[in-house]
Amino acid sequence: MVTKSVKSAVRPAYQGKIVKKRMKKFQRHQSDRYPAKLKTGWRKPKGIDNCVRRRFKGKRLMPNIGYRSDKRTRYMLPCKFFKVRVFNAKQLEPIMMQNQKFAVEIAGRVSKKTRKEIEERAVQLQLKLVN
DSSP states (O other): OOOTTOOOOOOOSOOSOOOOSOOSOOOOTTTTTOTTTOOSSOOOOOOTTOTTTTTOTTSOOOOOGGGOOOTTTTTBOTTSOEEEEESSGGGGTGGGGGTTTEEEEEOTTOOHHHHHHHHHHHHHTTOOBOO
């Protein structure tokens, strides 16, 4: 198995700064008051008197299009690569030409033998491994 100390010398093509407008998740209104009933995942409030829907000061924020990230850096990892999930060594071939843009993530259900093959082939093709 390839050790983690072996670092690929591939540098990302994008050298700018990644700006995330909001890192916190938007939480559902009153999900903290009723943890058994309401899950924390966002749902738009629909009530006629709802203070979150009416955007009162001091209440939770509602998601809107203004929180979206820059198109160039959307889904980009902190290492400035985009992630591509791979299940076998053959899937590395098309990524080879884009090795400054994409990093390889080996899927979780891949066997130890296949993982070793993928890691060895990624080093040969000078691809960055995420995991």
